[in-house]
Amino acid sequence: MGWSVDILRKNGEGNIQDVKNIINIFMSRGYTNCVAYDKGRYHNLSINKPMFDDELPWFLEDDADSILANVDLKPSDDWWSNERIRDFPERFKGYRDYFDFEKISGRSFMLLNFFHEYFKLVPEDVLWNCYSKDKHFYTKADIDKIYNKKEWKVEWIYVDPDEQ
């Protein structure tokens, strides 16, 4: 079973610059084999850190060596995407998801690393753990707080940011 996280933005519009930002960050962290599949309205990203130069992603043993992401170039307006953002708290009304990571289990440290860097570039975005029970939101300040802790916990992405 996959458990994904979403990144929200005010109008929900991603663009090519976001794809480049994401790839830039991962490339600088050693994920040297990346592919973007152009599906028209969205991009499907596959990000891999091969041990050897020509190693294929499905032979990677560690979960944290690869991740999949989807970036919407045009905000989706179907029933499901409207339904899931309906119950947003007041402070995040009007936000839509434009980008998500698939299957976060075993990858929470690499994601913490990534988001710390990513929110430097786009500070107004919000990370949303949509499948946890309480559906936590993480802003830049929350991520910075967790990142600057002395001890990192694997469970950071499942725990309410205010309690950490």
Next chain:
Amino acid sequence: MRFEGRILGKAGVDKMQTAYTVDDILIDMGYSMRFSFDKYVYSISYMKEENDILFFNDAEHMIEVYNYERNFEIPTERANELGLETYYRFSNIYGKELIILELLHRYLEENPNDIFYVDNGRYYNKAMIDSIYKGKHDKNWMYRPLYSIKSISEYINIFLTTTISYMGGMGNITDTRHRGEKSVELRYEGRIIGKRKNSKFGTAYRVIRALKKAHCKNIVNIKRESYNILYAKCNNKKIIEIYCNTQMTDIPTDEIKQMDFETYFRITDLIGKEMQVLEIVHSYLNKFSDDIFYIDNDCFFTKSQIDEIFNNKDKNEKWIFKKRERDRF
């Protein structure tokens, strides 16, 4: 000055099997940082040796390879006679000639029957590449004329200065390394496709007319063997680059092949000038209403659809990401 190189192979073969040979060779040569942009008809690989600064911010050391997995392209009539089609395209080889030489040496070892073609009209087979490779490596090997000239750099300097003066100060814009283009853009290519014709000579005037109507200035036309390259400054000061096929046969997908259409014009980059392109395509399709605009994210636009987008008050840059509708035409 932009030069494109192509590796040509036997036409009519399923190219899926050989799709990543060049990538693998480049990885062996140390270009282990790879970002591939997969677009179904072809995939674009951006490859780099190492990463001192951010990956996309360093265009100079990056090699851009197009793997033509499904796109069918015959660059010249001579290639057509020999039964060759494009397997790989190197979109900008200026400054990377020695890397290409090493790559070709390794590639032709495995595929001895393939041909390397540069769009200044040169063809190289395995024997020629081997003899160049054996000699003293010269970074100008691609531009060196087959007859001997005393100083090749002098020859190139004369060529460059005359073109620059001809273009009235527009010279710098055609050199990607000097026009401030330090970062790489993820490319979306737009194509104007139309019924197959026996000869496409003289179609360039069609798009020049559309460019003038769309308030583009400083239009420059550069002749190459298989196409003309048009540069124009559009009204947001960005440079638009259009390839007008004169000899080249370029059929991106099977669908277009069945329609008996082919590419007339290729607009190499849409990002950042979407509205200008919309205006150009709009004024082009006004005159030639049977042609279709095709973007390589698999979107087709007929005249009525472009008109609808153009006349819409809330039109924005996102128009190129249309939802796919196959059954409109």
